[in-house]
Amino acid sequence: xxxxxxxPLRTPDELACAIQDLSNADWSRLRKVAxxxxxxxxxxxxxxxxxxxxxxxxxxxNCPVHVGPTKFFAGAMRSxxxxxxxxxxxxxxxxxxxxxxxxxxxVDPPDPVPDPEQRAGSAEEVAAMKxxxxxxxxxxxxxxxxxxxxxxxxxxxxxxxxxxxxxxxYQSKRRLIRRWxxxxxxxxxxx
Amino acid sequence: MTGxxxxxxxxxxxxxxxxxxxxxxxxxxEILAEAKEDGIDPAEIADHLREIFERAVTEAGKAxxxxxxxxxxxxRGSRARVIRIDRADARDSYDAMIAQDPxxxxxxxxAARKGEGQSERDIDSAVEDLAExxxxxxxxxxT
Numbered sequence: 001x002x003x004x005x006x007x008p009l010r011t012p013d014e015l016a017c018a019i020q021d022l023s024n025a026d027w028s029r030l031r032k033v034a035x036x037x038x039x040x041x042x043x044x045x046x047x048x049x050x051x052x053x054x055x056x057x058x059x060x061x062n063c064p065v066h067v068g069p070t071k072f073f074a075g076a077m078r079s080x081x082x083x084x085x086x087x088x089x090x091x092x093x094x095x096x097x098x099x100x101x102x103x104x105x106x107v108d109p110p111d112p113v114p115d116p117e118q119r120a121g122s123a124e125e126v127a128a129m130k131x132x133x134x135x136x137x138x139x140x141x142x143x144x145x146x147x148x149x150x151x152x153x154x155x156x157x158x159x160x161x162x163x164x165x166x167x168x169x170y171q172s173k174r175r176l177i178r179r180w181x182x183x184x185x186x187x188x189x190x191x
Numbered sequence: 192m193t194g195x196x197x198x199x200x201x202x203x204x205x206x207x208x209x210x211x212x213x214x215x216x217x218x219x220x221e222i223l224a225e226a227k228e229d230g231i232d233p234a235e236i237a238d239h240l241r242e243i244f245e246r247a248v249t250e251a252g253k254a255x256x257x258x259x260x261x262x263x264x265x266x267r268g269s270r271a272r273v274i275r276i277d278r279a280d281a282r283d284s285y286d287a288m289i290a291q292d293p294x295x296x297x298x299x300x301x302a303a304r305k306g307e308g309q310s311e312r313d314i315d316s317a318v319e320d321l322a323e324x325x326x327x328x329x330x331x332x333x334t
Contacts, residue, residue, distance in 0.1 A: 012251075019244055025219035027237035028226050036210040046243055053247035058254055074211055082204070126203060133206070150209040151202035175217075178210050179225065189203075 007064035012057045018069045019053075026070045033074045036181075037081040038188030045188060052076035129189060136180055143177055146170075281318045284326070 010018065022030075034045035043051075052073045055061040061079075063072040130151065137143035142163050149159040160170040181189070214222075226233045289296055 016248065022237070023219065024233035024237045025222045027240045028222050028231075028233050029214050029217070031236055031240060032214045032222075033211045036207050036214065046240075049240065050243045050247050053244050054251055057247055057251035071215055074215055078208070078211065081207075129203060147206070151206045153201075153205045155209065174213055175221075178213050179228075181210065182225075183229070 007066060009062040010065050012059060014065075015056055015063050015069060015072075022069065029070055030073055032182065034077055035186060035188050037077050043081065043084050048077050048080060049073070051080050055080070133181065133189070136184060137177070142173060146173055147177055278318075281322065282314070285314065285318050285321065288321075288326070 030049060031045065034049045038045050038048055052061075055076060056063060056073070061072075061076050063069065134144055134147060137147060142165065145163055146159060149155075149162060154162065160167065163170060163173070165173060217225075223233055226236070289299065
């Protein structure tokens with residue numbers, strides 16, 4: 001039986017060299033991916049990218065040698081943005097509380113389990129975001145099907161078949177969706 | 192997070208993943224054409240992001256240096272401090288210190304008369320304590 005060996009990793013210095021070799025198109029890709037992941041989150045695309053660089057340089061995230069730097073940093077940004085969302089949901093809030101003689105505002109300590117109010121607020125926020133995205137393609141039923149399909153996790157050929165489009169037209173529609181969202185939310189999605 | 196909420200949240204995550212995949216799979220020509228359409232110079236984006244990368248390099252370097260300093264400080268703290276002193280000189284200095292304190296000199300003289308004076312070992316121990324307190328000229332050795 002063959003033994004699974006962990007993939008060799010680039011050292012931070014090797015990764016830094018690889019970054020210096022990125023093309024203008026690669027840098028633009030990274031900027032676009034950053035904008036795709038910062039939707040409704042308390043972080044700017046540039047900050048998200050800087051944090052991804054920092055984690056790679058200080059060794060908190062390691063890039064396997066077979067993974068290109070652009071793909072690696074896209075994955076790092078995805079992970080950072082995801083943990084930002086979790087932090088946001090358990091962040092302490094300033095709420096007025098009954099007090100005897102002191103300040104009337106106090107920190108409501110974070111609860112690892114969001115309370116019903118937080119849950120409702122967060123669910124409303126997400127639903128508003130979805131509605132906002134779908135409304136961008138009002139009147140374009142195919143685009144809405146693709147968008148909903150992507151949100152449902154339907155991918156590739158399966159999603160294309162749902163639209164009855166040939167591959168070229170389907171790819172072109174997907175590109176149109178992405179470009180439209182790009183233009184509407186150049187600094188990330190917000191509802 | 193409720194099941195419904197997680198499902199909704201994941202819906203947006205999945206969309207972001209899909210968009211990111213499309214960006215990563217787009218050809219260089221497409222990406223550069225999109226920048227042109229948006230009136231953005233890709234070289235400017237590259238320069239701006241390189242600056243961000245350089246900031247990250249500086250920040251990582253500072254953090255590395257701070258960690259190294261902490262490591263050195265910890266290592267120094269755990270290492271025995273060896274002080275070299277000239278025994279005869281230290282003894283002379285000790286005697287001179289005692290002589291400067293008339294009360295102490297009197298006490299020591301009385302103790303000596305009663306046979307309770309300081310032994311050589313007591314004096315060595317007192318000299319060592321004073322050396323640790325920096326009372327004598329010394330030469331540090333970090334070995």
